[in-house]
Amino acid sequence: xxxxxxxxxxxxxxxxxxxxxxxxxxxxxxxxxxxxxxxxxxxxxxxxxxxxxxxxxxxxxxxxxxxxxxxxxxxxxxxxxxxxxxxxxxxxxxxxxxxxxxxxxxxxxxxxxxxxxxxxxxxxxxxxxxxxxxxxxxxxxxxxxxxxxxxxxxxxxxxxxxxxxxxxxxxxxxxxxxxxxxxxxxxxxxxxxxxxxxxxxxxxxxxxxxxxxxxxxxxxxxxxxxxxxxxxxxxxxxxxxxxxxxxxxxxxxxxxxxxxxxxxxxxxxxxxxxxxxxxxxxxxxxxxxxxxxxxxxxxxx
Amino acid sequence: xxxxxxxxxxxxxxxxxxxxxxxxxxxxxxxxxxxxxxxxxxxxxxxxxxxxxxxxxxxxxxxxxxxxxxxxxxxxxxxxxxxxxxxxxxxxxxxxxxxxxxxxxxxxxxxxxxxxxxxxxxxxxxxxxxxxxxxxxxxxxxxxxxxxxxxxxxxxxxxxxxxxxxxxxxxxxxxxxxxxxxxxxxxxxxxxxxxxxxxxxxxxxxxxxxxxxxxxxxxxxxxxxxxxxxxxxxxxxxxxxxxxxxxxxxxxxxxxxxxxxxxxxxxxxxxxxxxxxxxxxxxxx
Numbered sequence: 159x160x161x162x163x164x165x166x167x168x169x170x171x172x173x174x175x176x177x178x179x180x181x182x183x184x185x186x187x188x189x190x191x192x193x194x195x196x197x198x199x200x201x202x203x204x205x206x207x208x209x210x211x212x213x214x215x216x217x218x219x220x221x222x223x224x225x226x227x228x229x230x231x232x233x234x235x236x237x238x239x240x241x242x243x244x245x246x247x248x249x250x251x252x253x254x255x256x257x258x259x260x261x262x263x264x265x266x267x268x269x270x271x272x273x274x275x276x277x278x279x280x281x282x283x284x285x286x287x288x289x290x291x292x293x294x295x296x297x298x299x300x301x302x303x304x305x306x307x308x309x310x311x312x313x314x315x316x317x318x319x320x321x322x323x324x325x326x327x328x329x330x331x332x333x334x335x336x337x338x339x340x341x342x343x344x345x346x347x348x349x350x351x352x353x354x355x356x357x358x359x360x361x362x363x364x365x366x367x368x369x370x371x372x373x374x375x376x377x378x379x380x381x382x383x384x385x386x387x388x389x390x391x392x393x394x395x396x397x398x399x400x401x402x403x404x405x406x407x408x409x410x411x412x413x414x415x416x417x418x419x420x421x422x423x424x425x426x427x428x429x430x431x432x433x434x435x436x437x438x439x440x441x442x443x444x445x446x447x448x449x450x451x452x453x454x455x456x457x458x459x
Numbered sequence: 460x461x462x463x464x465x466x467x468x469x470x471x472x473x474x475x476x477x478x479x480x481x482x483x484x485x486x487x488x489x490x491x492x493x494x495x496x497x498x499x500x501x502x503x504x505x506x507x508x509x510x511x512x513x514x515x516x517x518x519x520x521x522x523x524x525x526x527x528x529x530x531x532x533x534x535x536x537x538x539x540x541x542x543x544x545x546x547x548x549x550x551x552x553x554x555x556x557x558x559x560x561x562x563x564x565x566x567x568x569x570x571x572x573x574x575x576x577x578x579x580x581x582x583x584x585x586x587x588x589x590x591x592x593x594x595x596x597x598x599x600x601x602x603x604x605x606x607x608x609x610x611x612x613x614x615x616x617x618x619x620x621x622x623x624x625x626x627x628x629x630x631x632x633x634x635x636x637x638x639x640x641x642x643x644x645x646x647x648x649x650x651x652x653x654x655x656x657x658x659x660x661x662x663x664x665x666x667x668x669x670x671x672x673x674x675x676x677x678x679x680x681x682x683x684x685x686x687x688x689x690x691x692x693x694x695x696x697x698x699x700x701x702x703x704x705x706x707x708x709x710x711x712x713x714x715x716x717x718x719x720x721x722x723x724x725x726x727x728x729x730x731x732x733x734x735x736x737x738x739x740x741x742x743x744x
Contacts, residue, residue: 166566166568166569168566168647168648169561169562169563169565169566169568170562170568172558172559172561172562173558173559173562173563173568173574175554175555175558175559176555176556176558176559176618176622177574179555179611179614179615179618180577180578180581180615180618180619182596183593183596183611183612183614183615184581184589184615184616184618184619185581186592186596187589187592187593187595187596188581188584188589188592190592190595190596191584191588191589191592194591194592204591251486254479254482254483254486257476257479258479258480258483259480262480262483262484262487265483265487266483266486266487266490269486269487269490269491270490271723271726271727272490272491272494272723273490273491273493273494274672274726275672275719275722275723275725275726276493276494276497276719276722276723277672277675277676277694277718277719277722278676279676279678279694279697279698279715279718280497280697280715280716280718280719281493283697283711283712283715284493284494284496284497284712284715285493287496287497287500287708287711287712288493288496290708293513293708295496295513298512298513330489330490330493333490334490380627384620387579387582387583390583391583391585391586391587393585393586393587393679394676394678394679398698412585413585413587416585416587416588417587420587420588420591426591429588430588432588433584433585433587433588436583436585437580437583437584437585440583441580441583448576448579449576452572452575452576453572
């Protein structure tokens with residue numbers, strides 16, 4: 159009896175609060191979301207609690223229109239750019255932290271903590287201010303450096319340039335988490351492995367590829383998967399940074415487009431369909447790695 | 460011959476060291492600049508900020524922007540609301556996530572893997588899409604405009620990632636320590652409390668920071684769930700500032716500074732433990 163309690167009942171009891179919370183507060187809304195994607199639900203239906211089932215009609219609208227594929231393409235490029243840059247620079251910074259002395263390492267840590275700790279509402283506002291066309295410091299510095307064309311330059315005038323600023327800001331705020339995690343992982347690589355590699359005459363790049371990276375790969379993979387998930391659904395930074403002009407500029411990755419469909423046009427059913435499709439696509443993109451992470455048990459913090 | 464080679468090599472190394480230092484300094488400057496610029500602008504009088512030559516130091520130092528920011532309606536109320544909601548949510552999510560992480564790592568629980576995959580999938584749902592269904596369910600439970608409603612929302616939103624992170628930390632701690640405690644006559648729960656909990660504390664702290672930032676930042680849910688002005692949180696207040704004031708950049712930057720301050724202080728207090736523990740147990744499979 160006691161053994162049974164300790165083997166199955168106790169862990170179940172420990173898991174119970176999480177199950178209840180995820181089930182009620184997230185599970186139920188998600189079920190409702192999926193149901194909504196098969197309904198015609200506008201403001202009228204929402205307020206009058208009127209349910210109209212329309213089958214796959216929302217999905218049909220989605221796949222026959224142009225905007226979905228446009229948004230999908232934008233999302234793919236955006237995620238590739240932000241996750242690629244973040245992981246590349248983040249890992250580079252972690253390696254750099256290993257190379258410099260104590261003082262510089264602490265300074266780097268504090269600098270990154272400051273950037274990371276900045277709430278995204280505040281960060282977006284500050285970046286808007288940095289790139290402001292008339293009084294922004296970026297244009298000022300560029301003009302001082304001799305690029306006089308940037309006097310009064312509007313960074314949010316075109317889709318590409320707006321994406322550039324958004325990417326820069328996202329990468330700036332995402333690097334600290336990746337760099338500090340990778341640095342922590344690097345410090346766990348046993349020192350004698352490096353010494354052995356040095357004795358064998360390995361070049362730094364060979365050492366990294368053959369010794370260091372295989373050891374930190376689990377954490378690298380986890381960070382990549384979570385970055386992909388987060389950046390695919392990015393909304394608030396884009397929304398605040400463009401000051402609500404996302405639709406006009408056609409800066410509409412799926413997370414933003416979903417919001418515009420649901421809240422600007424009040425088509426909640428169609429918005430829900432967008433959300434369901436983006437989750438399925440995300441699963442398709444990351445499924446292999448998630449399975450590996452869970453299966454091999456190499457699912458680190 | 461060998462001596463000369465060694466000399467050449469060390470001078471090369473020295474040059475590389477200086478190169479790395481330069482790169483590090485450049486990186487620090489770029490990383491800190493937006494934060495510095497926010498603080499700098501918040502100490503500048505408004506006429507100075509919107510001049511054609513921005514000054515890189517607050518020459519005309521003033522506290523005026525901060526005074527006007529905190530004197531705007533609802534600042535203190537919303538700051539208090541934010542603190543109550545976020546701190547409660549963080550404590551709650553840490554307790555629940557720690558129990559769950561222990562359950563999936565320390566026992567041969569059937570369905571543990573499916574549970575982990577499931578909550579990762581839940582994390583993929585765009586939060587913007589959850590606003591309306593979440594509002595509807597809280598409305599049914601009569602939790603609109605209440606602290607528990609928003610607290611539950613934040614717990615639910617941060618729980619999936621929190622469980623994954625803590626799972627990594629718990630795995631990293633050798634089970635032998637708890638087994639030794641069991642042999643010494645401790646029961647299973649006692650072993651968790653006396654042995655596992657203190658060891659996993661750095662993990663709890665860094666996970667807590669993550670949950671804190673996510674909840675402290677949230678605008679979307681607070682905006683919908685808290686409809687009365689005296690119930691709103693700071694991000695909603697800040698957003699109102701952005702849309703209402705036009706070009707009062709000084710006041711805006713001062714507000715942003717005040718808004719970021721608690722998070723920065725919290726970070727500075729816990730950062731040592733956090734970084735040492737951030738990926739504890741990550742490398743060992």
